[in-house]
Amino acid sequence: MTRVRRLGAALLGGGTGTVFLLLVLIFAGILAMNPAFFEGPSLMAFLKQAAPLVILAAGQYFVIVSGNFDLSVGALVGAQVVIAARLIDGEESRTLPVLLVMLAFGLAVGLVNGLITTVLKVQSFITTLGMLLVLYGAIRLWTGGAPTGSLSEAFRTPGRLGIENVPLIGQIPWALLIMLAVGAGAILLMRTRFGRVLLASGDNELAAKLSGARVDAVRTSAFVLSGLSATIAGILIGGFAGVSAQVGEGLEFTVITAVVLGGVVLGGGRGTALAAMAGALAIEALFTLFNQMALPATLRPTVQGVIIIAAVAYAARQRSRPGAAAPKSTATATPS
Amino acid sequence: MTTQPALSMRGIDKAFLGVPVLSSVDLTVEPGEVHVLVGENGAGKSTLMKILAGVHSADAGTIELGGRAVSFTHPAQAQNAGVASVFQEFNLLPELTVAENVHLGREPRRRGRIDRRAMNDATATGLADLGVDDLSPTAKVGSLSVAHQQITEIAKALSQGADLICMDEPTAALADAEVALLYRLIERLRERGVAVLYVSHRLREIFDLCDRITILKDGRLVESVATTAITPDQLVTKMVGRRIEAQFPPQSPDTAIAEVRLRIDGGGNDYVDGIDLEVRAGEIVGLAGLQGSGRTEIAEAVFGITPFTRGTIAIDGRDVRISRPRKAIAAGIALVTEDRKAQGLALRQSVKANARLVLDANARVHSRQRPTRIRGILSSLDLVARGDDQEVQFLSGGNQQKVVVAKWLAAEPGVIVLDEPTRGIDVGAKHKMYSVIRSLAAEGLAVLLIASELIEVIGLADRIVVLHDGRIAGELPGGATEQEVMAYATGRRSS
Amino acid sequence: DTPAETPEADASTEKSGDEWFVQAEYDEQLAQRDIAPEGDPNTPWLQAIEPEWVDTTEFKRDGGGATVCFSNASVSNPWRVTGWITMQEQVAVLKEAGEIGEFRSSDAGDDDDQQISDIQAFVDSGECDALIISPSTTATLTPAVETACASGIPVIVFDRGVNTDCATTFIHPIGGYAYGADAAEFLVENLEPGSKVLALRILPGVDVLEHRWAAAQEIFGDSELEILGNEFTGGDAAEIKNIVTQYLQRGDVDGIWMDAGDGAVAAIEAFEDAGKPYPVMAGEDELSFLRKWEETGMTAIAPVYSNFQWRTPVLAATMILKGEQVPSEWVLPQEPITDADLADYLERNADMPSLHYAKFGGEDLPGFPDAWRDR
Amino acid sequence: MKRLNPGNFGTTALIYLALAAVLAVGGIAVAMDGGNLFATANLVDMLTRTSLTGFLAIGMTLVILCRSLDLSVGYVAALSSLVAATTMDGRAANLPLAVGLVLLVSGLIGAANGAIVAFLKVNPFIATLGTGLILKGYLDTEYKGPAGDVPAVFQQFGYTRIAFIPVSAIVMLAVAAAAIWFLRSTRTGHHMYAVGGDVDVARMSGIRTTRVLLTAHVLCGMCAGLAGLLLAARFGTGSAEAYTNLYELDAIAAVVLGGTLLLGGKGGVAGTVAGVAILAVLDTVFNVMQIDPFAKDVLRGAVIIAAVALYARRQLDRTARRPRFAALEGRAS
Numbered sequence A: 001m002t003r004v005r006r007l008g009a010a011l012l013g014g015g016t017g018t019v020f021l022l023l024v025l026i027f028a029g030i031l032a033m034n035p036a037f038f039e040g041p042s043l044m045a046f047l048k049q050a051a052p053l054v055i056l057a058a059g060q061y062f063v064i065v066s067g068n069f070d071l072s073v074g075a076l077v078g079a080q081v082v083i084a085a086r087l088i089d090g091e092e093s094r095t096l097p098v099l100l101v102m103l104a105f106g107l108a109v110g111l112v113n114g115l116i117t118t119v120l121k122v123q124s125f126i127t128t129l130g131m132l133l134v135l136y137g138a139i140r141l142w143t144g145g146a147p148t149g150s151l152s153e154a155f156r157t158p159g160r161l162g163i164e165n166v167p168l169i170g171q172i173p174w175a176l177l178i179m180l181a182v183g184a185g186a187i188l189l190m191r192t193r194f195g196r197v198l199l200a201s202g203d204n205e206l207a208a209k210l211s212g213a214r215v216d217a218v219r220t221s222a223f224v225l226s227g228l229s230a231t232i233a234g235i236l237i238g239g240f241a242g243v244s245a246q247v248g249e250g251l252e253f254t255v256i257t258a259v260v261l262g263g264v265v266l267g268g269g270r271g272t273a274l275a276a277m278a279g280a281l282a283i284e285a286l287f288t289l290f291n292q293m294a295l296p297a298t299l300r301p302t303v304q305g306v307i308i309i310a311a312v313a314y315a316a317r318q319r320s321r322p323g324a325a326a327p328k329s330t331a332t333a334t335p336s
Numbered sequence B: 001m002t003t004q005p006a007l008s009m010r011g012i013d014k015a016f017l018g019v020p021v022l023s024s025v026d027l028t029v030e031p032g033e034v035h036v037l038v039g040e041n042g043a044g045k046s047t048l049m050k051i052l053a054g055v056h057s058a059d060a061g062t063i064e065l066g067g068r069a070v071s072f073t074h075p076a077q078a079q080n081a082g083v084a085s086v087f088q089e090f091n092l093l094p095e096l097t098v099a100e101n102v103h104l105g106r107e108p109r110r111r112g113r114i115d116r117r118a119m120n121d122a123t124a125t126g127l128a129d130l131g132v133d134d135l136s137p138t139a140k141v142g143s144l145s146v147a148h149q150q151i152t153e154i155a156k157a158l159s160q161g162a163d164l165i166c167m168d169e170p171t172a173a174l175a176d177a178e179v180a181l182l183y184r185l186i187e188r189l190r191e192r193g194v195a196v197l198y199v200s201h202r203l204r205e206i207f208d209l210c211d212r213i214t215i216l217k218d219g220r221l222v223e224s225v226a227t228t229a230i231t232p233d234q235l236v237t238k239m240v241g242r243r244i245e246a247q248f249p250p251q252s253p254d255t256a257i258a259e260v261r262l263r264i265d266g267g268g269n270d271y272v273d274g275i276d277l278e279v280r281a282g283e284i285v286g287l288a289g290l291q292g293s294g295r296t297e298i299a300e301a302v303f304g305i306t307p308f309t310r311g312t313i314a315i316d317g318r319d320v321r322i323s324r325p326r327k328a329i330a331a332g333i334a335l336v337t338e339d340r341k342a343q344g345l346a347l348r349q350s351v352k353a354n355a356r357l358v359l360d361a362n363a364r365v366h367s368r369q370r371p372t373r374i375r376g377i378l379s380s381l382d383l384v385a386r387g388d389d390q391e392v393q394f395l396s397g398g399n400q401q402k403v404v405v406a407k408w409l410a411a412e413p414g415v416i417v418l419d420e421p422t423r424g425i426d427v428g429a430k431h432k433m434y435s436v437i438r439s440l441a442a443e444g445l446a447v448l449l450i451a452s453e454l455i456e457v458i459g460l461a462d463r464i465v466v467l468h469d470g471r472i473a474g475e476l477p478g479g480a481t482e483q484e485v486m487a488y489a490t491g492r493r494s495s
Numbered sequence C: 001d002t003p004a005e006t007p008e009a010d011a012s013t014e015k016s017g018d019e020w021f022v023q024a025e026y027d028e029q030l031a032q033r034d035i036a037p038e039g040d041p042n043t044p045w046l047q048a049i050e051p052e053w054v055d056t057t058e059f060k061r062d063g064g065g066a067t068v069c070f071s072n073a074s075v076s077n078p079w080r081v082t083g084w085i086t087m088q089e090q091v092a093v094l095k096e097a098g099e100i101g102e103f104r105s106s107d108a109g110d111d112d113d114q115q116i117s118d119i120q121a122f123v124d125s126g127e128c129d130a131l132i133i134s135p136s137t138t139a140t141l142t143p144a145v146e147t148a149c150a151s152g153i154p155v156i157v158f159d160r161g162v163n164t165d166c167a168t169t170f171i172h173p174i175g176g177y178a179y180g181a182d183a184a185e186f187l188v189e190n191l192e193p194g195s196k197v198l199a200l201r202i203l204p205g206v207d208v209l210e211h212r213w214a215a216a217q218e219i220f221g222d223s224e225l226e227i228l229g230n231e232f233t234g235g236d237a238a239e240i241k242n243i244v245t246q247y248l249q250r251g252d253v254d255g256i257w258m259d260a261g262d263g264a265v266a267a268i269e270a271f272e273d274a275g276k277p278y279p280v281m282a283g284e285d286e287l288s289f290l291r292k293w294e295e296t297g298m299t300a301i302a303p304v305y306s307n308f309q310w311r312t313p314v315l316a317a318t319m320i321l322k323g324e325q326v327p328s329e330w331v332l333p334q335e336p337i338t339d340a341d342l343a344d345y346l347e348r349n350a351d352m353p354s355l356h357y358a359k360f361g362g363e364d365l366p367g368f369p370d371a372w373r374d375r
Numbered sequence D: 001m002k003r004l005n006p007g008n009f010g011t012t013a014l015i016y017l018a019l020a021a022v023l024a025v026g027g028i029a030v031a032m033d034g035g036n037l038f039a040t041a042n043l044v045d046m047l048t049r050t051s052l053t054g055f056l057a058i059g060m061t062l063v064i065l066c067r068s069l070d071l072s073v074g075y076v077a078a079l080s081s082l083v084a085a086t087t088m089d090g091r092a093a094n095l096p097l098a099v100g101l102v103l104l105v106s107g108l109i110g111a112a113n114g115a116i117v118a119f120l121k122v123n124p125f126i127a128t129l130g131t132g133l134i135l136k137g138y139l140d141t142e143y144k145g146p147a148g149d150v151p152a153v154f155q156q157f158g159y160t161r162i163a164f165i166p167v168s169a170i171v172m173l174a175v176a177a178a179a180i181w182f183l184r185s186t187r188t189g190h191h192m193y194a195v196g197g198d199v200d201v202a203r204m205s206g207i208r209t210t211r212v213l214l215t216a217h218v219l220c221g222m223c224a225g226l227a228g229l230l231l232a233a234r235f236g237t238g239s240a241e242a243y244t245n246l247y248e249l250d251a252i253a254a255v256v257l258g259g260t261l262l263l264g265g266k267g268g269v270a271g272t273v274a275g276v277a278i279l280a281v282l283d284t285v286f287n288v289m290q291i292d293p294f295a296k297d298v299l300r301g302a303v304i305i306a307a308v309a310l311y312a313r314r315q316l317d318r319t320a321r322r323p324r325f326a327a328l329e330g331r332a333s
């Protein structure tokens, strides 16, 4: 009984719950516009499209919850796709080695972001803004301005194909399976010691340090995880649609919005990975709804802006309603 | 002569998250009266004060100031109505100067511009009035000692020329000398007819200072009596609802002071120097000294926060180099820090998450101890919480302190340093903390205890090491007199 | 005809939804498609449609070795990247010949204000013998271009125009209406009446792109095709594939009209992945699309916004500095690639990367093919 | 000698030092390339480039000091340029009306931002990203491209120079001076430091924190309005497209380069002006040296990170406690 009530409160009340409410509302809207959306194949297609953003949201979640930002993920996704195309250059046999190179590159970018933020004490907004510029420029410098080369069929498989001929559903996209694996991984990781220390570090850096936590190390790991998730997202996006000069552009803002929509607090220490990923799903569903409604394309940003503000305001109200000023701390633990 | 009461609160209700914190509380304070509000941690004292200060608004009830009904939705309104407050948590901006903090929100202006000179002058005068001469109005608050920060807070409240001044545990961070200053000041306020509403856990203070006592328990009014009409024992019984026996629990018979567990030889750094110290298994060593004498610095050095740059530390006879907290933890040292909110707890995490933080953060410690025992530790400390999923920010101070202690006990340390473990916690919780400290010693831990209330050090410690100006001024046996300790602490005597 | 009479000049006062449609411009461009340009068809970048030659002796300068300055809007898309390489290769040739001594360029990263500063900096330096400008937005650079003209050096504007006729020459292919019409007419011709067409656009508010769509709307309006919608994609392949996939879930799409070829392949793949028959498709002369077109054998057309126009301005600069006549408005030919010449263009560009433009017109430059291939 | 804002002096001095260093290094690099960075044309270029980012960054400083943020300024500037140009409609007589209207509209958008942050308690990052999106939709729907016509007199604001200093730069510096005065000498300005330092403390000290936050956002919006006026003057028309240039990120970078803490409570407009100048010098140097446009992005990113790392290092040192036995320490080691 209380369990049910607590679940209800969690879903409809507190900051995290808002996203599930929003998700239900959007899906209801889509259902009203087009019941066929919930048939297997189109639902699968939706999930396939949503997978990269959900994966990025998982990565961004780690960074945000530990008290930082990662604005470089969009540029990193773009860079990864361009690197893949240029290095693979249509040769099937190069797929695997290039995937390893991309993995190394993604982890390295995350590591550099993390070290600059933690060791050099540069606020992560600036670190990753700088990284965004560096990646954007460097990758174009390397390819002379526009992507060259092409992707192999094997490279494109995870993003584009799936398990075919499944009854009722048609195709189960590999992207969906990868998304589920990453999602489960993220949720499980937050249940480990690492996850708990990460949360504590985002909440009160000093207390975590004095408890022996390697705050810098876990925060750096969060950036590395974000780099990893951007790499996976890059593989899926590149696989899904191939190379184009604009891949990844603006994704950083979409994904941060998604995570915040999921009730994760910018500044760290609060929010769950599941809700962050649900936020990403909600954003994708919102885009689908706009499409179903045939909302004039130029008006969509306006509606999107209103919904995001409303949802986050609603969540903030839910959080702050009981007990106005939460006891404050004079902690030096601060998001950077 | 029928004067209106300075303050009259009637039927105040307040609930947080649907949990009632105050239920129809009445409070009347007369002009020129020093009125103390007492009660256990979480009784609702601070909440009542914050309602009066306009920080929270009451769910029900009326407030009258000098006979005029008021209702505040913002602290500014309370200030304008003549209510000044010193809150329990520090309410200062470290980046601003003393003068800027004192006048925050009420900066004096000349021709539309902030008049910094007037601000500094007024602050200097205010501080002189307080009898404080070693605090510059232009000093940055972030660089001050805790005591000076508290003095700044008090100066801030006094500078408002209020008719009613509320102070929530103003002496928690003050040493005796400053406490005396404050007493004198309150005396003067009383003479001027200013009403003072005071919150304190220190019994002596209550009886020395106050005219009237209002006792809260679980958010309800127990009684409001004149100080002269009640004895300390009766007061404690009314607050806690049961009798608290002797002030300090006796040493348990099987406590054996054994081998040296912590040994410092010639320890020193930028803040302290020439520290020679030994703590044995089963022994409680008290560190006494005035504010700024370097007690916390020794704790921080032992724990690797600001390590010693000279001298050596040995744990259980083995020399260790402690360059950061992780190393200290690995060596079996625990530190209960003096500021539990800033340094001890991740406030938005659950009780459980906080209690297992040390285990989570330290792999080697982890293997020594199963997290499942944490529940046992928490219940042995009599933690009162709505469950171990409750966020610690919603616990009362005493219970928060228990969570901090629990997190360290989980790591099974050999040496535990307790820096002001009873700061701001109530009589019952203090008593519990005393027994915990005793039982830690009985279990064979070496305990280094720092407490500003001399009586605690004297009552609990087997030996007292007194600091003066960053150096050890002398050593006394447990049970020494306050005069003996103060002689060393003030530098009047040195060994 | 001069740039001053480009539609933007009066469009600013209009407020209606079709503010981008100017009938006279539309009629003119559609007509220009059928006018044979003057000049050698082997060097289309030197051809001109109905040129009005102007005298440039005032700018004549002896001795070659001129300093030519170029204020570039950006190289932020593959079309501009390709053109920029072509221009640099052309400059190399002219440097070799001694006609250009120094070539200075600045890149405004698509920021109008930045480009105004760039132009001002060139003018202030006093060292440019001729100034080439590829404006990032039509209307907003007008004052800066006027200032440049006033400084007395020849000013050459290409690609997008400005609202002033002070430039010595304004170089551009026929234009957006023609582009949009080529694509739309092809769809009308190749689709049954009642067929459904989806329009994929990159951004709103950019004149060259808006003209394409305005022309298409004009033609679709007179046809019996059903326009399912027009969507902005930012040119992002993933976005394009998402959108097309969603439309395909809701029903059939028989034709795709795009205002630029970026991501055309992603649109086609959406049909493949959904197991639907290929649409009738209007893309662009980007090789990725041409190759996909050939591979699938679909019914398609590649309208062209002649990339070879990037060669013309530097050539025009040297002509002007030699006092030779140039057209005041230099309209370059702009012909779509059809099924008939698809194979030819694929062959010619066999070595080129997939985001290269088939009608880049640099095959005869000494840097070919390395400069475009190994950039 | 007037005291600068608490603890600011060190950082501000450091930033001007950094600016001098960038100028010196840039000057040497340009000289080795055979040019002269300090030629009048280049000086004019640097100053011209400071104006636009300058307006935006001054406003941004105010909100960042309050621990807020405004990601919508690029959109506000674009909208303002359109409001200005369409209201002027080529007639000089409409100038006062146009300027007034721009400040009103931009101030109102700022107020909306402030209200969403202060009353609805939406994180400023999301709140202003959201209003930015709302404005984007409006601009895309309502203005398909440039609109309006700016009379020649007003174009002077964008193009005229006094000696070699562009009028726009002079106006920007005047606004900066006003902002410095505002922060130092008015209560509201002073309270911005308090609100950014700790809202709870500020509120409990009797400061109307929502009012302060609202004021900061309104002023920030109006600064973006000024930027929009400058855009209109330079473009001769209004342009919705202007929002694509991510001016907001430039402005934030300039503010942080100027030593203002992104977490609020510390910094000032004097530093911001230097931050803007550093970016402008870099742009000019890159341009004069004909650096590849993509290499520019790389260098810009690297310089921003490096500079902020430098300040961070310095700030760390300054937070250390006063040593009591430092002298002894020296002897011992």
Ligand SMILES: Nc1ncnc2c1ncn2[C@@H]1O[C@H](COP(=O)(O)OP(=O)(O)OP(=O)(O)O)[C@@H](O)[C@H]1O
Residues within 6 Å of the ligand: A322, A323, A324, A325, A326, A327, B016, B017, B021, B039, B040, B041, B042, B043, B044, B045, B046, B047, B048, B088, B393, B394, B395, B396, B397, B398, B424, B425, B426
């Ligand atoms: N903002 C808040 N939100 C939720 N609960 C709160 C809040 N502030 C206080 N509480 C709860 O209200 C109760 C009363 O707290 P209050 O701070 O008034 O106690 P107190 O008597 O001052 O205790 P102490 O002696 O420890 O200071 C406690 O249970 C506390 O946890």
Ligand SMILES: Nc1ncnc2c1ncn2[C@@H]1O[C@H](COP(=O)(O)OP(=O)(O)OP(=O)(O)O)[C@@H](O)[C@H]1O
Residues within 6 Å of the ligand: B144, B145, B146, B147, B271, B289, B290, B291, B292, B293, B294, B295, B296, B297, B338, B452, D321, D322, D323, D324
């Ligand atoms: N004489 C002094 N010279 C320099 N700094 C001082 C001096 N006295 C105190 N301080 C500073 O004041 C602060 C408080 O001192 P400290 O923490 O050592 O006090 P303490 O003895 O631990 O007392 P408590 O724990 O009760 O605060 C420290 O930051 C210390 O550096």
Ligand SMILES: [Mg+2]
Residues within 6 Å of the ligand: B045, B046, B047, B088, B168
């Ligand atoms: Mg209290």
Ligand SMILES: [Mg+2]
Residues within 6 Å of the ligand: B295, B296, B297, B338, B419
């Ligand atoms: Mg201390």
